Structures are given as structure tokens and as C-alpha cells.
Amino acid sequence: MQNITPAIRQGNHPTVEQLEQQLLRGQTLLADTPLHLLEVVGVLESYGEVLDAYSRNLIFQAERQFLNPLPLFRFLDGEVTPAKIWRHLLHDRINFEYAEYCQKAMFWHATGGLDAYLDSEPFLENCQAIIRRKTGRDPLLGLLNPLFPEFLPELIRSAATTHALGQFWRVMSDLFLALADAERSGTVRSIPAVVDFIRQGLVDAAANPITYSVEVAGETMPVLPPEAGLTFLVDVAVPYVEAVFLRGMPFLGTVSFNAQAQQISPDQGQFTYGALFADPLPTMGAGIPPSLLMQDMYRHLPEALHDWYRDVTRGEGDVRVKICSSFQKSMFCVTNAAINGTFPFPLDSSEPGAVAANRTHARAWAQRLSQARTDCLDEEPGSPLP
């Protein structure tokens, strides 16, 4: 397979061994500097605001646009007024398309417990019950279902992923906004504290059940029932990290989609197009979906961070590239927190089995991260502080 031209690195790239040691010693991947703290906390605060809107919309879509084959107004949160449609068309709005893009990435990469459940017999039985009740009252679906029997179950699977992602982001939104409050109140003052705060948030929510039910003709019917035993961390958060942070999807126009060009691996597991691998420079180019997220975050930037962006490079002119760059750093912190939160044993344990297990965990992550844009983790030389 032809090697894709790697993004050009500027900073240092730690080796697998260095990354592994960092993880095992409990050191953060991102260098602990005041500037990084400003970037990470600020960008996560605006991300929290945006995730709040994304989460509400995804849950609205899964519940209120359920089995709607033509969900024209799905981004309007049920408020279909001429004024809102006008604002939507003028892009005076949150770009929910990005949330949908993440949902599709998760749905398509299909890893973890949620996906396993979506392919299980009990799920299919729930689907059939829902479809029976729904098609009886909806002539279009009544026509579509016998013609394409796989169509409606697939729509329900997609809706289940949508709802699950909405629930995941609900937790993350609250966590990131709480992080900003904690930084303001002085309890979080360093990058290690940020990572620990996020790790604690993830651990606290780890066992939260992920459930989803829909109302069809007055009856509440389960899609992801509590009996499925799906939980926040293992079944949603981990597949999300896998799909969005690591694998991702190649952006249109950046690589050839022609199979003969062999630029995209036929093995989805080998994909490295996620947030931790992405080059922030093409942001705002055609076919670069994270541009939408950067635009959304731009509208919610905290003032201190916005001031700093105004002062460096092209000021407002390339602010979305800078947001993307800061966002990548913050996503390394979130990944760092997820890695720390999933060590099988406490890092200070000296029992040989525990040490070996932790080492295996750290090595596996270090190997994956060694190809990521770890060059952004150093302190950028010459960056003026606010």
C-alpha cells in the first residue's frame, strides 16, 4: 500500500518508548505551560457550550424525528418558524452537521458494546415491534418496509447511535463547563489538574446506563433497554474515541477516494484520520468537516482566549486554524484522561502482574499515538503569553 504523504511535522515527535514512560509515570502528554492551560480550558469551555447544543439536537432527532425518512427540519429542534428557518439558511446557527458527521463516523466504524448490541437478536426483536406499530400508522413507511426490509432497522440503529452520542455529549458538555468553572475558581491550575479533572469526570460517569426508548402512537417502546446493560464509558465513550479521535474518516479533497490510487486503507482499523492525527491547517477548506465545529466554537470563545488569538499570527484572519490547533491539544488531554482512567491497576501498584498489565495498556496506546500529531504537545517557542 502506498504511503500517504505524512503531514509535515514541526515540533518533536516522542518515540513509542517515551510516550509509554510518560503514561506510566502519570505525566501528561501535553506540556504543562500557562499558555496550554489557557488554550485547553478556553477551547473546552466553548466546546462545552457547543456540545450542549449538539447533544440536545441529537436527542431531539433520535426522539422526535424518529423513523422520519425525510427529516428536513431535523436541525431546528422542533421550532419550525420562518424566522428560525431564515437564520438557519443564513448560517446564523450551530452547525449540527458536524454532530451528524461524528455520529456517522461512530456508526460506520461500529466498535464496542453499543454496536454489538445493535447487531443482537433482542435489538432486532425490539425493532420489529416498533416497526409493526409504526408502519400501521404511517403509509409511507408501510410501503417502504416490505420493499426494503433492512431499511427501517438500519434507521433505528442509526437513531440509537444518535441518541447514545447525545447522551455521551451531555455528560462531556457538563464536564467541560465545570472544568472552566473550576479553573476560574482556582481549583484547576495546571495541565495535570485538567487531565485529572476530566479523568475523574469520566470515571464518575463510567457506569451511567445508556438507554433509549421512543414513543410510537402513545406507547413508549424500548430501543436500548436497561437490560442491555450498556454503560457510558465502555460502550459509548470508548467507541467514540476510537471513531472520532483515532480513526475518523478521510476528508473529501484531501486524499483520493479512488480505490486504485490505494491512498485509503481497505482496513478500517488502520484509519488514522481522527482528531489526534489531523492537520489543523486545511481548516475552512472545502470538504473539511471540522471547520464547522471550529466555526461553532468561534462563536462561543471565552474572552481571554479570543484576545490571545487576536494577538498571534493573523489575528481573526486565521482564528479557526488556531482554534483547531488548540482543540487538538485539548483532545490529547481528553485522550490522556481516558487512558489514565482505564489503566487496569493503580499506577503506583508494585505487584508484578499489575505492573505488566499497566505496561501493556500503556504500550498499546503509545503505539497508536506515536503516529499522531504529537508534535503539537511541546511548548511552542516564541508564542507570546496573554
Next chain:
Amino acid sequence: MLTALLLIPFLGALALVIWPGQPAPETIRRGAILVLGLQLLWSLRVLIGFDPGDGEMQMQESISWVQSLGLEYRLGVDGLSMPLLLVNAGLSLVSAFASIGISQKPKLYFAMLLVISGAVNGAFLANNLLLFFLFYELELIPLWLLIAVWGGKNRAYAATKFLIFTAVSGVLILGAFLGLALVKGQVDFSLTPVMSGQLSMGAQLVLMGALLIGFGIKVPLVPFHTWLPEAHTEASTPVSVLLAGVLLKLGTYGLLRFCLGLFPEAWARVAPWLALWAAFSVLYGSLAAIVQRDMKRMVAYSSVGHMGYVLLAAAAATPVALLGAVFQMVSHGLISALLFLLVGVVYRKTGTRDLEVLRGLLNPERGLPLTGSLMIVGVMASAGLPGMAGFISEFLVFRGSLAAYPLATLLCMVGSGLTAVYFLLLVNRAFFGRLAVTPATEPIADARLDIQLPAVNLRDQVPAMVLTSLVVALGLVPAGLGRLSESATTAMSQLPALVAAIASAGVG
């Protein structure tokens, strides 16, 4: 009225030179812009008074100067020189506007710019051969200085080469003019066609040959072109704008006015060979452009190719072809000025013009997206895409020449296709793809691309945007320029037939 077009720039230059004290370069630049703005307004004033229906010289002004030498101060404007006056006025202004950050001898720099602009006006307006020659030479020294003092690393070599070539060009032209007087036996340097009765065909061919090579150096036509890429590479952006946009037109103007205009019979005799020469020049220029790594050299070679169309049209000398020649002069002036401006922006911001180094400059936030977009429009116009000035001129040239010289015209059309090849290479290499720093492993010593490119000030892009608008406007509404020049070019196209008719009447 026409004298004002000389007085404004020359007095402006004088005022800049005697300006007391050491004013800031920016102040001097503003002064020059003011003078050149006034010149543009006056050129428009001349345009308003111009009667497009009249193919003869208009608004003539004459003062007897050195009668014994036959030197007469006689100015006039017709449909051939009017559009070129406007191009000169416009591009001189653009050039002054683009002269940002001239810290070294700013007074002299802007004075030289004004002298060039005035001399070019004089050359286009002169209705006396010696007067034309004076202005033709007058522009030489300031341009030499502009390259030699404010040029790039290799400026001394380029400026000297330019000086030698153009001096030879001047000697040949002066020699031809004096020779004409000598063999006619009278000191008459007025612009009237030479009749067979006055001179033998052999004498006509020799004199015209000298003019042809003299102006061929200025155009430039292959193989006399070698000074041009060097001069462009070393000249600063504003000087390149003037050189490509205006000064090369002195060569093509000379071909039409003096070679075709004075020796219509001899011209008709050698025209088939001239058409082939044009095709050779076009193909050579285009093929040479393809292999260039330096963006500016590529644009310079494209000029060599595109000026060949004018020779083709002049060789065919049909009314449509000659109108096409005027269009080609105007559109090439605008398009090459635009391209040089944009290459200048890229060079100023990235520090390199190397097409192996530049990439991804269309990147919307960190690249040069507006420059890139204008460049795409510019190269499309240069390649002759419909809707832009290049299409109209190339279409007229080809349409007017195809019947007379089918082979040469077809070869020139191939050259037009090659324009798309090299300019797509340029756009594809420098602007498309992914913006990225040059890897440290690459063995490129003095040229690296950094992703921290400074942004381009929108105000600095105004000249390029104005030129782009003009290129599109001329492509969409070519009728105005057509009306302006049609009478003059039609009259010129009838010269060979007219002279032949008079000759045969005389014999009969």
C-alpha cells in the same frame, strides 16, 4: 491637449527631484500616485475628445523644432495609439501603487517611473520618426536604472543585458530612419508610407529589416528575447508590471506603425515568413515557459509567446487581424501586469517563487486565498478562456489570420493551448494541494515555505482586483475598444493595396 500628457509626468518627475528635504518614501509615493492619477484623468479627457469614426491622426499639435534635421514636434493620436495611451496611464498608476516599501532613493525611483510613463506617452503620440526615436530612447535609461538599482541579486547582469539589447534596438531603428531620409534624398521624417516610385524594393527591404529586428528585440521575438526573462527576474514587481504591460508594447506598436505603416509593400512581400516567425516565437516562448521553475520567469516566457500573436496578426494585416493585434496588446498589457503583480505578492509573502517549494497557497486561512483566486482568473484569461480579454484578442487574431496563413495560425493556436499547460502547472503547483512547511530534509538551500505566512493587506490587492475586473469587462464588452480602433486598423490594413494601386496608376 496631447502635450499635457507629456507635461504632467515630466513636470511631476521634476517636482519630485527638486522636492526640498527628505520627505518620507510614502509621501513621495503618494505624490507620484497623484501625478499619475492626473495623467490617467487627462488620458480619459483625450478619450472623450477622440472621434472613433476617424481613422486618421487626430488632435494634432505641431511646432517646428530643428528644421534642418527634419525634427518636428508633432503629436497626434489615432485608434492604434489611443488604447495604448490608456493602458500606459492605467498601468503606470498600478505600478506606482504597487511600489511599496521603496526606502532606497525614493525620489529618484518615482521620478524615473514618471519619466518612463511620459516617454511612453511621447512615443505613442509622436508623429515624427525622430521624435518617436527620442522618446523611445528616453525610456531606456530610467528603466535600466530601475533594474540596476532596485533589482534583485543578479541585477547588474540583467540590467546590462537589457541595456545592450535595447541600445542595439535603438541603433537599428535610428539607422533605418536616417537611411530612409538618405535614400529619399530629403530630410523628411513624417509618417507617410514609402512608395515604390521613391525607393527600390531592395532598399525598402533593407530598411524595413533593420526596423523589424530593432522592434523585434523590444517585443521581444525569438531569438532576440533573451534579455527579457533576465530583466523580469531581477526587476521588482512594479517595474515588471511596466515592462510587460507597457514597454513591450512599444515594440509591437513600432512593428505596426513603422514597419507596416512605412513599408507596406515590403511588408506584404515578407509577410509569409513573418507569420512563420510569429508561430516559432509563440511555440518557443510557450515551451520554454513549461520548463520554468521560477514563477516570474514562467510569466516572462508567456509574454514572449503572447507577443508573437501580434506579429502574426500584423503579418496577415487583415482588418480583423489588426484589430486583434490592438486587442492583444491591450489584453496582454492588463493580464501580464496582473500576473506579475500577483507573483510579486507571492514572492513578498513567501520569500520564494520556486514552484518546487510553493504549494497549497489557496489555503483559506493561512494561505493567500484572494491572491490565488485572482491568479486563477488571470491564468484563465491568459489561456484565452471565453468571457475574458484574452479570448477576444486571440479569437480576432486567429480569425483574421487563418485564411491568409493557415499553418502559422494553427501553430499559434497550439501555443494558446500550451498557455493552459504551463499556467495550470503554475496554479496546480503553487496554489493547490496542501499548505505545508518545506521538510528540513529537502535540499533546497535558500527557499523554504513557512506556514506562518503573513496576511495580505486587502488594500494592496486593490490594483490586482481592478485589473481583474478590467480583464473580465473587456472580455464581456469588447465593443467599446473595437469601436475605438476599428477605423484606424481598417485604414492600416488597406495600406498595401492602396500603395499597390497608386503604384500601378503611376506606371500606367
